[in-house]
Amino acid sequence: MLCISFTRIVNLLLLLSAANVLAGPLASRGPRIVHEKRSPHAAATWQKHRRVDARTPVPIRVGLKQRNIHEIEDLLYSVSDPESPKYGQHWEYHEIAQHFAPEDETIAAVKEWLAEEGFGPERVRLTSTKGWIEIDATFGEAERLLDTEYHVYRHDDGSEHVGCDEYSVPAHVRHHVDLVTPTVNVMRKRTSSDNPRRSLSKGGIVRGPKTNGKKVAAAALPTDLSTCDTMITPDCLRALYNINMSPTETAVNTFAIVEFTPQSYVQSDLNMFFANFSPSQVGTTPILVSIDGGEPTATVENSFDINGESDLDFVHQEIG
DSSP: OHHHHHHHHHHHHHHHHHHHHHTSGGGGOOOEEEEEEOOHHHHHHEEEEEEOOTTSEEEEEEEEOOSOGGGHHHHHHHHHOTTSTTTTOOOOHHHHHHHHOOOHHHHHHHHHHHHHTTOOGGGEEEOTTSSEEEEEEEHHHHHHHHTOOOEEEEETTSOEEEEOSEEEEETTTGGGEEEEESSSSOOOOOOGGGSOOOOGGGTOOOSSOOOOOOOOOGGGOOSSSTTTTTOOOHHHHHHHTTOOOOOOOTTTOOOOOOOOTTOOOOHHHHHHHHHHHOGGGTTOOOOOOOSTTOOOOTTTOOOHHHHHHHHHHHHHHHHO
16 A cells, blocks of 8 residues: 555656646746738748758847837937037947837846746847847747747749748737847848849949930039039039038048948049049048958949949048
8 A cells, every 4th residue: 555655646746747847938928929920022032941950059139129219310310410509429339329228127028038938047148239139049949939930941043041931929028029030031142143234225224323324524514503404513412402511620520431342433433533523632542441351343343333323422422
């Protein structure tokens, strides 16, 4: 009898232990709500190719709802408008981070959710701006966390990306979460075939500025606004946008102009423009800040379609 009773007690303890395991994170999950779905365009152009191995590691990033986002436009204008009392009072990095950082309640709620799902504090990191929470996970853990299935999607051109059709988060944290990656958004490297450029002479659509291909001698350049409907000059732009100011502190002011390969300026084009409209700037050369190996491509590919827009970006900003 004692042996039988002991066996029953052991079985009961094992049953209770199993029940506790099953009632762990699952019991605390609560109702789930679909947070994002794959866009119809992405669904039409990307086809599921295969399931992702659940054991594969994946860095999960949870974007948190930030404060004061509705103020961004007004704040930008306040430091950019010469007539604003805050003109030129640009913010420091830490001021931006502090002003837009999520509420402490948001950070705590998302961390609590992750802890309930089995992600200990050693696997959860809050970024320096407090805008993201990063998690070291596997795809299997991510699927359980977000109630979804991850697949490798393949495009008609053969490129692939990993994602899901939709994902869900608990109802009580939904208003704290902006987005989660990787999930429904398509992230892939664009190739030159994505934006084919065709010659004007062939009647194609050109992504850059339009031109009739005619060259105008410097002596024939207009000195008034009479030809602004057919020939844009700096004076035309100043009149169109009511620009009438003299820059100050030009020795310390700097700004950046972003160009994406293969688009690039041509130094000889800049010199020709400056010779016509701002002779003192002939020879002025942009200071290159290369990102991921980017370099001016004028020596490789020189055409108006590739270089025209970049040239105009630089010359009009320089004399604006």
